[in-house]
Amino acid sequence: MILVEEITIEEFRGIRKLTLSFKGKNFAVCGPNGTGKSGVVDALEFGLTGNISRLSGGGTGAISLKKHAPHVDSRDYPEKAKVTLSLRIPSLKDKRVTLERNVRDANAPTITPSTPEVLEVLKQLENHPEFVLSRRELIAYVLAQPGKRSEEIQALLRLDQVGELRSALKTLSNACSKEDIALKKVSVEARDHLARALEIPELETEKLIEAVNVRRTILGLTTIEELAGTTSLHDGLKTGTKSAITFKVNKTEATSDLKTAKEAMAKLTTADTTKDCADLHTQITALSADPTVADSVSREKFLQTAISFISEAACPVCDTEWDIDTLRDLVETKLKKFEEATKTRTALEKRLEPITELLQELDGALAAIEKHSKTIATEHTSKLSTYRTALTPKIKALRNFLPLTETLISLHDVTVIPSEVAEAIAAVEAAVIAIPEPTQQEAARDYLILCQDRLETYREAARDAKRAEEHATLAQSVYDVYVEESNKVLEGVYKQVEDEFGGYYRFINNDDEGAFSAKLTPSMGKLGFDVEFYGRGHFPPGAYHSEGHQDGMGVCLYLALMQRLQGSNFTFAVLDDVLMSVDTGHRREVCNLLKEHFPNTQFVLTTHDEVWLKHMVSAGLIGATNSVHFSNWTPDHGPAEWLSRDIWTEIDEALKDGDVHTAASVLRHYLEHIFKDICHNLRAPVEFKGDGRYELGDVLPPAVKRFKDILLDGKKVAESWGRTDDAKLLEEREKILAESFRASSADQWQINPAIHYNEWANLTAADFTPVATAFHNLVEKFFCNKTECAGLYYLAITPPKTFDALRCACGETNINLKKK
Amino acid sequence: MDTKQPNNPVTGVPKQAFEHFLIELEKKGVSPDVVARLKKTIIDQGDVSDGAIKAALFPDNNTAV
Numbered sequence: 001m002i003l004v005e006e007i008t009i010e011e012f013r014g015i016r017k018l019t020l021s022f023k024g025k026n027f028a029v030c031g032p033n034g035t036g037k038s039g040v041v042d043a044l045e046f047g048l049t050g051n052i053s054r055l056s057g058g059g060t061g062a063i064s065l066k067k068h069a070p071h072v073d074s075r076d077y078p079e080k081a082k083v084t085l086s087l088r089i090p091s092l093k094d095k096r097v098t099l100e101r102n103v104r105d106a107n108a109p110t111i112t113p114s115t116p117e118v119l120e121v122l123k124q125l126e127n128h129p130e131f132v133l134s135r136r137e138l139i140a141y142v143l144a145q146p147g148k149r150s151e152e153i154q155a156l157l158r159l160d161q162v163g164e165l166r167s168a169l170k171t172l173s174n175a176c177s178k179e180d181i182a183l184k185k186v187s188v189e190a191r192d193h194l195a196r197a198l199e200i201p202e203l204e205t206e207k208l209i210e211a212v213n214v215r216r217t218i219l220g221l222t223t224i225e226e227l228a229g230t231t232s233l234h235d236g237l238k239t240g241t242k243s244a245i246t247f248k249v250n251k252t253e254a255t256s257d258l259k260t261a262k263e264a265m266a267k268l269t270t271a272d273t274t275k276d277c278a279d280l281h282t283q284i285t286a287l288s289a290d291p292t293v294a295d296s297v298s299r300e301k302f303l304q305t306a307i308s309f310i311s312e313a314a315c316p317v318c319d320t321e322w323d324i325d326t327l328r329d330l331v332e333t334k335l336k337k338f339e340e341a342t343k344t345r346t347a348l349e350k351r352l353e354p355i356t357e358l359l360q361e362l363d364g365a366l367a368a369i370e371k372h373s374k375t376i377a378t379e380h381t382s383k384l385s386t387y388r389t390a391l392t393p394k395i396k397a398l399r400n401f402l403p404l405t406e407t408l409i410s411l412h413d414v415t416v417i418p419s420e421v422a423e424a425i426a427a428v429e430a431a432v433i434a435i436p437e438p439t440q441q442e443a444a445r446d447y448l449i450l451c452q453d454r455l456e457t458y459r460e461a462a463r464d465a466k467r468a469e470e471h472a473t474l475a476q477s478v479y480d481v482y483v484e485e486s487n488k489v490l491e492g493v494y495k496q497v498e499d500e501f502g503g504y505y506r507f508i509n510n511d512d513e514g515a516f517s518a519k520l521t522p523s524m525g526k527l528g529f530d531v532e533f534y535g536r537g538h539f540p541p542g543a544y545h546s547e548g549h550q551d552g553m554g555v556c557l558y559l560a561l562m563q564r565l566q567g568s569n570f571t572f573a574v575l576d577d578v579l580m581s582v583d584t585g586h587r588r589e590v591c592n593l594l595k596e597h598f599p600n601t602q603f604v605l606t607t608h609d610e611v612w613l614k615h616m617v618s619a620g621l622i623g624a625t626n627s628v629h630f631s632n633w634t635p636d637h638g639p640a641e642w643l644s645r646d647i648w649t650e651i652d653e654a655l656k657d658g659d660v661h662t663a664a665s666v667l668r669h670y671l672e673h674i675f676k677d678i679c680h681n682l683r684a685p686v687e688f689k690g691d692g693r694y695e696l697g698d699v700l701p702p703a704v705k706r707f708k709d710i711l712l713d714g715k716k717v718a719e720s721w722g723r724t725d726d727a728k729l730l731e732e733r734e735k736i737l738a739e740s741f742r743a744s745s746a747d748q749w750q751i752n753p754a755i756h757y758n759e760w761a762n763l764t765a766a767d768f769t770p771v772a773t774a775f776h777n778l779v780e781k782f783f784c785n786k787t788e789c790a791g792l793y794y795l796a797i798t799p800p801k802t803f804d805a806l807r808c809a810c811g812e813t814n815i816n817l818k819k820k
Numbered sequence: 821m822d823t824k825q826p827n828n829p830v831t832g833v834p835k836q837a838f839e840h841f842l843i844e845l846e847k848k849g850v851s852p853d854v855v856a857r858l859k860k861t862i863i864d865q866g867d868v869s870d871g872a873i874k875a876a877l878f879p880d881n882n883t884a885v
Contacts, residue, residue, distance in 0.1 A: 161834040165868040172874055471878060474854075478845065478877065485844045489837040565832065 001571040002125060003602045005096070006086040007047065011074040012103070013039035016638040020628055022604065024088050026594075028622045029606045030613040031630030036639025037606040041132060041576045042069070044604060047083035047099060048122075049129045050106040069103045072635060078103035089121050090571065090600070097122075128566065130156050134576040138554030141561075142529070142541045147326045150527035156561050157493065162486050167324045169482050173475040180465070180472035187465035190458040196256055197447075197454045212451065215444035233455055234448035248375045251435045252446045257372065258429050261365035265417055265425075268358045274415045280351055281411045287344065288404040297345050300338035301402050307331050326526070349401050355414065356398045363391050366421070369428055376431035380424035387421045487522070493564060494520040494527070500560035501553075504597065505531075508552055508589035529557075548581040552590065555579060559598070574604045579612065587612060591619035610673075614680055624791065624809055631669055651772050655765045664760035667772055668696055671757075671779070674792075675699040678782050681794035682706045683803075696757050697749060704741045707782065708734050710795070710806050714815040721820050730815065733781075740778040744771070784808035830866045838862050 003024040009015045014036050020027070029037045042052045046069065055065050070081035082102035089095045097118050101109035111118065125131075140152040154160060195203040198211050205227050212233050213223040221236045267273065288294050309316035310328050335342070370384040394410040401407055438446060498520045506516050512534075519538050521528035530538035531553065533545065541553050555578055562570050582590055594603055605622070607613055610629065616622040630639040640650075647670045654663035672695060679686050679699050684706035686699055711734040718727035741747060745755045753759065760768060784791050791809035795817075798804055806815040830838060842863075846855050857876040861867050 158832050158834060161830060161866070161868055162837050165838070165862060165873070168868055168870045168873045171870050172877065474850070474877065477848065478850065478858075481844050481848055481850075482841045485841040486837040489833065489840050493833055493836075 001089075001091070001566070001569045002048075002097075002121065003088045003090065003571060004044070004085060004604070005088055007040075007043060008084040009040065009043040010082050010084075011071040011077070011080040012046070012069060012083060013042050013071065014633060014635070014638055015039045015043070016071060016636075018638065022602070023623075023626065024602060025626055026603045026605070026616075026622050028613050028616055028627035029604070029630070030610050030627060031608065031639065032632075033608050035630035035633045037608070037630065038576065039639065041134070041574055041604075041606060043083045044085075044574055045129065045132050046103075046106070047085045047101055047109075048131070049126045050101060050109065051129060053129060053132065054134075065106060066103060069106075071638075079105070089118065091121065091569075092117055124569070125572075130562070130565075131572050132574040132576060133555070133558045133578055135578055137558065138551065138578050141557045142550050142554045146526035146528050147323070149529060150522070151323065153527055153561065157565055159490070162490070163323060166479075166482060166486065169475070169479040170324060173472070173479040176468065176472040176475040180468040183461070183465040183468040187458070187461040190454070190461040194451065194454040194458045196260060197253075197451045199256070212448065215447045218440055218444040219448070229459070233452040234445075237445065237448060249372050249432065249435065250446055250450065251432060251438060252443060253450055254372045254428075254432045254435075257365065257368040258425065258432065261362070261369050261425060264358070264362040264365045265422075268362055269415050269417060273355065273358065276351065277355060277411050277415050280348065280355075281408060284348065284404055284408055284411070287348075288408065293341070293344070294404060296338050296341035297404075298402055300335065300341040301345060303331050303335045303338070304342075307335070345401065352398050352401065352407075355411075356395055359391060359395045359398070359414065363388055363395065366391075369425060372432070373424060373428050376435075377424070377427040380427040383418075383420040383424040387418055490522055494522055497557070497560045497564050500563055501557050504556035504559055504593055505553060507593050507597070508556070508586050509549070510589070511585070546581075546583075548583045548586070551579055551581040552586060555590070556593075559593075568600070570598070570601055572602050572604075575606070577606050577608060579605075580607065580609060587615040588619050591616055591621040595619070595621050610676070614677075629673070631666075631673060648772075648776055655769055655772065658765050660763055660765050660768050661761045663765075663768060663772065664757075664763070667775060668757050668760065671700065671775060672696045674779060674782075675703045677792060678703040679706070681792050682710060682806075683795055683797075700746055703782075704737065704746075704778075707793075708737055710803075710815070710817070711737065713817055714806065717816050717819050721816070737778075737781050740774070740781055744774040744778045746778075784810060784812055786810055786812050830863050835863060 004022045005024050006019065006021045008017075008019045010017050018036075018040075020029075020040065029040050031037050038054075042054065046052050046065075052065055052069060055063050055068055066078055067075065070078050074080045079102050081104075082100060084098065084100045087097045087099060089097060095118065098112045099109050099122065100111075111122065130137075137152065137156075140148060144152065154163060191203050195201070198208055200207045200211055209224050209227060216223055216233075216236075219237065221234075224231060224233070224235075287297065306316065307328060310324060310331070314321050315327065366384055366388055370381060370388065373381045373384055393406075394414055397406040397410040398414075437443075498518055501520075502516060502518045505518070506514055509516060513532075515532070515535065517532045517538075519528070519530045521530070529541065531541050531545065533539050533543070536544075541550050545553070555575065558578075562573065579587075579590060594601075603621075605616065613622070613627060613629070617624060617627070628641055630641060633639045640646075647666060650666055651663045654660075654666065675696065676694060676699050678684070679702060682703065684699075684702040686694065686702045689698070711730050715727045715730040715734070718724070718730060745752075749756050755771075760771065763771070782792055784793070786808075793806055793808055793813060796804045796807050803817045805817050807813060842855050842859050845858070846852065854877060857879060858873075861872045861876040865872070
């Protein structure tokens with residue numbers, strides 16, 4: 001993976017032009033909300049992957065990278081919006097690489113050098129855009145519903161393929177199972193057909209051989225001893241003679257068909273069937289009379305149908321992507337509300353089933369009679385076809401059950417067979433009887449030919465059914481093995497993540513949660529996440545833990561997941577304002593966690609809390625010069641940094657333009673910012689404010705007083721050591737400081753409102769210029785005057801509160817505060 | 821023209837899961853040919869689509885599924 005040395009951002013998001021030097025080390029971006037921090041995060045993500053997830057994820061509506069990544073004033077020039085990254089690749093012997101990417105050609109960055117090994121590293125990065133952790137992910141990991149959390153974490157761990165394969169295997173298994181059932185039915189029908197042709201009640205090999213051998217003996221053919229897969233029932237029969245009958249209808253077959261049809265009619269019109277139909281009609285009438293119950297049955301049936309159509313990872317109606325198990329669970333949960341409706345519907349459908357089967361049987365039998373009728377009783381054919389046409393919707397209505405009105409109409413007269421049908425059957429029967437009886441030999445020949453024909457049909461159906469059964473068994477078995485094995489692997493992964501997460505969290509909360517543990521519990525499509533709460537048991541993170549603890553959990557979980565996902569390749573991460581609620585007491589531990597557990601990972605952290613930034617610096621997570629502090633943002637100029645030299649130039653330029661308002665505003669905001677820093681560095685006592693909002697009047701006087709006291713203390717210490725020259729110099733510095741303070745008139749604020757900073761914006765440029773100059777002089781007293789250092793003075797402290805010295809970063813200033 | 825994008829070989833946790841799955845399939849007595857075809861499809865080619873899995877399991881295509 002990579003380390004970022006430097007980033008230059010041009011005309012991108014809210015930034016006009018900005019260069020930040022990370023030096024391959026941890027870096028912090030600090031600033032109030034709306035000052036451009038997220039622009040830096042977006043630029044890093046865009047530069048490294050060509051994408052900005054905030055502009056391309058769900059819920060972004062009409063916002064797009066192409067249209068909205070460029071600065072608003074360059075929206076029509078996406079080629080101007082670009083990010084240039086200077087990278088170092090540790091795995092390639094710290095090779096330096098420059099990557100430049102503009103929004104117009106987001107997928108075609110210019111990479112120098114573009115050797116295959118460099119491209120491979122950058123491609124890996126494109127494939128792992130999860131190096132940015134924002135509050136969105138943090139919430140998704142910690143506080144989301146188990147299904148959503150599972151989605152997010154699976155996406156982070158690249159587990160989508162695991163789910164996709166499970167879905168594909170399930171789809172295949174379902175389809176094979178359906179085919180197996182359908183082909184089994186076809187096979188059973190073919191078997192029944194054969195049995196009827198053989199004129200035996202059940203298809204058994206011995207009985208088949210016996211029946212066939214009777215006919216073969218009549219024909220003088222050798223008997224069959226066994227029935228193999230290729231045995232021909234009419235083996236040895238004179239070829240070229242399909243049937244001895246000269247008529248178009250085979251009398252034997254037609255007689256058999258007539259018998260079947262009459263039996264089917266008789267079964268449908270028995271007293272029992274008629275009574276069943278009447279009872280069902282009464283019950284369904286009562287059901288449909290209650291609109292609430294009828295509606296429940298309709299909804300329940302719809303949901304049942306929906307479940308049967310869920311065979312892939314998408315809604316069967318609108319194709320919205322879903323995890324297949326989550327969608328099934330959702331529909332099943334809805335179905336539970338209709339348990340009574342399910343019972344009612346299932347019971348009625350079960351009673352309708354035999355009636356539907358009788359109708360289907362009759363329809364099949366009449367189809368055969370209709371075929372004969374077309375040859376030997378044509379004038380009666382329409383009677384049969386008319387009835388069969390009417391029968392089809394009845395069968396469909398009874399099978400579908402809904403709508404109930406159609407079921408009721410069908411049930412009303414389903415057992416009444418029109419007399420025309422009986423007439424047609426009688427006519428066909430009469431015509432069949434009229435066909436001359438075949439001789440015994442002809443009958444035997446016809447028998448063997450018909451049975452062989454049906455045997456072939458049955459064999460083919462049985463082969464298809466067997467193959468479908470094998471496929472279904474294999475597909476089911478493969479699916480079962482996959483589910484079991486992938487679950488084992490995932491459980492192992494989650495266990496590792498769980499252990500690492502717990503370890504990290506204990507590290508940062510060792511003072512009060514040293515026995516903390518967590519449980520990640522995967523189940524079909526979900527990922528439960530419970531955390532231990534002070535020995536009281538495991539609960540969801542949001543149940544009892546504070547927001548600050550939850551933030552800490554989110555970061556720990558992210559780090560554990562990244563460690564599991566990338567291992568030693570986890571060299572770069574952006575933590576975008578994700579630690580804002582971590583309390584002061586645990587910030588140092590968070591810094592130590594990142595420093596000690598991830599020494600090879602470069603973190604870019606953003607925060608709107610400047611105290612947090614100070615913690616990062618003082619804990620050594622961020623180098624003294626490895627941060628940027630944005631003061632404000634304007635659409636014309638983008639984020640403004642708190643850089644001293646730029647501030648005074650900015651004020652001078654504003655005054656030259658006569659813009660006192662801007663000059664006053666910049667000066668006041670800068671002084672508030674810098675004197676807060678000075679108070680922090682010098683441990684100046686400031687009157688506490690609950691809301692943490694300190695104005696210039698709150699921080700400037702205490703900072704100056706504290707610095708003066710330090711200089712005077714330094715003078716006394718120098719005297720105690722006999723260093724009179726140093727003592728004199730310090731006394732001189734204290735006087736100069738006091739003079740600068742007086743020159744700024746800040747000592748008069750309390751008694752002279754006319755010179756108060758609230759009034760600066762009302763001054764003329766001529767009046768405000770000396771004010772700015774005076775404050776420039778005053779502020780400079782708190783900085784090292786060496787150009788290469790230019791750092792703020794700070795107190796070197798031996799904990800808890802021993803002030804050792806006043807120093808600057810370069811060591812030029814080192815005022816001893818420890819007396820002899 | 822075939823516009824289908826080639827899939828990348830599987831890596832990371834998915835690869836681990838798929839490998840365990842294939843080893844266990846062989847242990848369960850599933851034909852080595854089937855296992856080899858599945859390996860080629862899901863690990864080497866990174867293709868876990870319905871069609872690819874069907875072709876790997878039933879290469880003779882004699883199913884209406």
